[in-house]
Amino acid sequence: MKSNLIVLLICAFIGLSFTSERVLYLLYPSHFPAPTYNLTDNPLLQESIDLGQMLFYDPILSKDYSISCASCHSPYNAFAHTDHDLSHGINDSIGTRNAPALFNLAWQTSFMWDGAVNHLDMQSLAPLSHPSEMGENIKDVVEKLSNTMRYRTAFYNAWADSLPTGERFLKSITQFQLTLISATAKYDRVMAGNDVLSPQEAMGYVLFKDHCGSCHTEPLFSSYGFSKNGLPVDTTLDDYGRYGVTKNDEDSLLFKIPSLRNLSYTFPYMHDGRYLKLNEVLNHYNILEAGMIDDSALSRPMNLSSKDKADLISFLMTLNDTAFVFNPQNKFPQSLQVRSKN
Amino acid sequence: MLGSLCSVSAQSGAVVSTDKDSTQDIQFRFQPQINSEPLKLGRSYYISELEDSVSIEKLKFYIAELTLSNAEMTHVHSSPATFLIDMEDSASLQRSCAIPKGVSYQKLSFSLGLDSAIQCSGAKGGELDPTRGMYWSWQSGYINLKLEGTSNSCPARNHLIQYHIGGFQSPYNTEQSIVFEYDHSPSILITMDLNKLLTEKNITKNFQIMSPNQKAMDFAKNLPDLFRISP
Numbered sequence: 001m002k003s004n005l006i007v008l009l010i011c012a013f014i015g016l017s018f019t020s021e022r023v024l025y026l027l028y029p030s031h032f033p034a035p036t037y038n039l040t041d042n043p044l045l046q047e048s049i050d051l052g053q054m055l056f057y058d059p060i061l062s063k064d065y066s067i068s069c070a071s072c073h074s075p076y077n078a079f080a081h082t083d084h085d086l087s088h089g090i091n092d093s094i095g096t097r098n099a100p101a102l103f104n105l106a107w108q109t110s111f112m113w114d115g116a117v118n119h120l121d122m123q124s125l126a127p128l129s130h131p132s133e134m135g136e137n138i139k140d141v142v143e144k145l146s147n148t149m150r151y152r153t154a155f156y157n158a159w160a161d162s163l164p165t166g167e168r169f170l171k172s173i174t175q176f177q178l179t180l181i182s183a184t185a186k187y188d189r190v191m192a193g194n195d196v197l198s199p200q201e202a203m204g205y206v207l208f209k210d211h212c213g214s215c216h217t218e219p220l221f222s223s224y225g226f227s228k229n230g231l232p233v234d235t236t237l238d239d240y241g242r243y244g245v246t247k248n249d250e251d252s253l254l255f256k257i258p259s260l261r262n263l264s265y266t267f268p269y270m271h272d273g274r275y276l277k278l279n280e281v282l283n284h285y286n287i288l289e290a291g292m293i294d295d296s297a298l299s300r301p302m303n304l305s306s307k308d309k310a311d312l313i314s315f316l317m318t319l320n321d322t323a324f325v326f327n328p329q330n331k332f333p334q335s336l337q338v339r340s341k342n
Numbered sequence: 343m344l345g346s347l348c349s350v351s352a353q354s355g356a357v358v359s360t361d362k363d364s365t366q367d368i369q370f371r372f373q374p375q376i377n378s379e380p381l382k383l384g385r386s387y388y389i390s391e392l393e394d395s396v397s398i399e400k401l402k403f404y405i406a407e408l409t410l411s412n413a414e415m416t417h418v419h420s421s422p423a424t425f426l427i428d429m430e431d432s433a434s435l436q437r438s439c440a441i442p443k444g445v446s447y448q449k450l451s452f453s454l455g456l457d458s459a460i461q462c463s464g465a466k467g468g469e470l471d472p473t474r475g476m477y478w479s480w481q482s483g484y485i486n487l488k489l490e491g492t493s494n495s496c497p498a499r500n501h502l503i504q505y506h507i508g509g510f511q512s513p514y515n516t517e518q519s520i521v522f523e524y525d526h527s528p529s530i531l532i533t534m535d536l537n538k539l540l541t542e543k544n545i546t547k548n549f550q551i552m553s554p555n556q557k558a559m560d561f562a563k564n565l566p567d568l569f570r571i572s573p
Contacts, residue, residue: 038463038464041463041464042464042465116480116481116482117481117482118461118462118482119462119463119464119465119482120464121464121465122464122465122472122477122482125472125477125479126479126480128479129479129480130479130480137479138472138473138477138479139473139475142473165467165471165473166465166467166471166472166473166474167465167466167467167471167472168467170464170465170472171464171465174464174465245481247555
């Protein structure tokens with residue numbers, strides 16, 4: 001199914017002549033660094049990826065069968081939640097943060113806007129258990145899956161055992177998410193020598209490297225570290241970011257740096273979705289008052305002219321990866337479209 | 343699963359065989375106690391130090407790297423080496439370790455709680471599966487010890503005492519090492535004195551700890567002192 005992203009290697013193990021395991025590997029362009037996710041702990045198999053995709057799109061994960069992962073992470077929005085500033089959940093509840101886009105997760109070592117989660121495997125527990133998101137718990141989800149014939153079959157295919165467990169559930173969702181790789185934007189074609197930036201995009205690229213590139217590091221367009229960005233606290237949310245995790249004063253208002261890939265699909269922007277337009281984001285960084293934040297990269301405003309802003313945005317548009325966003329293999333899976341009774 | 347069937351490692355270089363004929367099973371019995379008798383969940387106990395009754399509804403904790411070792415630096419782990427003690431599952435209180443005959447050990451050691459290597463490396467199965475109710479969802483990390491109960495002295499809603507003690511990152515690394523002298527007996531009772539815990543924690547004031555913080559650290563530091571061993 002995802003053979004364009006993954007190289008299939010048939011490994012025959014010495015001493016196991018009667019079995020050969022089909023282990024898949026992530027394929028990524030040569031201008032990308034090596035992924036940080038340790039695949040030896042969770043070897044990719046097509047069947048586990050398929051199971052993860054089923055789980056990702058299935059509202060069985062929520063308490064009242066109403067919300068799936070894809071409810072707030074839609075494939076057409078680079079797995080973000082377009083038009084919604086804050087995430088939605090069961091019983092019409094509204095969360096406190098903007099649902100981030102999901103791609104290139106194999107290169108990330110902390111998750112959530114505040115880095116509260118330290119491993120991709122464990123990330124799905126957070127929305128699963130949050131009362132304003134899925135309002136469930138993993139024990140009950142695993143039980144629901146155990147009582148569903150199509151999942152027993154899918155777990156058997158993926159794990160050679162029809163019994164769903166927490167570990168298998170989490171690792172399967174991880175496997176699907178690992179395959180969400182955004183590496184086919186115009187920028188990537190340019191890096192591969194197969195395309196060129198227009199004069200305006202090239203001028204924008206210079207501005208990008210000068211003003212944005214230290215946090216939104218190429219080629220993933222994020223260092224995936226944490227930073228203060230000078231936004232005033234929304235007093236209806238009182239969100240101090242990473243401070244909530246570490247309780248360390250120095251971490252107050254640090255938020256995870258998001259990737260700038262696929263910006264056309266992932267609005268609204270910032271951790272609380274306060275800006276609907278990219279222009280508003282640029283304007284924020286353009287007029288940051290000196291000393292508003294002491295982080296060296298943002299200690300001075302960008303002071304871009306209107307023309308500069310247009311050039312910068314034209315470069316940022318080269319990071320839109322339509323082939324990824326509209327990849328039919330990432331959509332709602334066939335296995336859920338015809339739902340048997342059990 | 344954690345650990346191999348019985349992982350014997352000889353740091354000094356000598357590899358010790360673990361054939362059935364050449365090994366001996368050492369039994370470990372964990373026994374949380376209240377008023378010096380084995381704890382029964384849901385039973386009301388009068389605690390004279392508190393001048394009130396307490397009922398424990400839930401007690402679960404992780405023991406990691408249960409190890410017998412000697413001065414020659416040879417050591418042997420229980421099987422599995424890391425496990426969950428759960429008062430609702432009496433079988434979980436009985437553990438064993440196969441030691442090679444003819445090798446003597448002087449030290450019994452284990453950790454109460456899980457180390458950061460386990461806590462940072464993704465989803466685990468078996469006794470470490472998050473379905474066991476010992477993993478926080480809102481912030482990565484295992485709950486090392488979960489104790490829940492009720493007492494009229496506890497001013498919380500429904501008089502509920504809730505200690506969910508965890509945290510693996512400095513300054514709130516709650517993992518505790520516990521070491522005992524070991525006297526070669528083939529069966530070891532490891533008791534945990536809950537009177538001491540409930541009295542020191544003062545359930546009238548300090549009745550809810552549910553995240554990695556200073557209170558959890560203070561709680562965790564008291565835990566090694568609750569454990570005793572006897573043949």
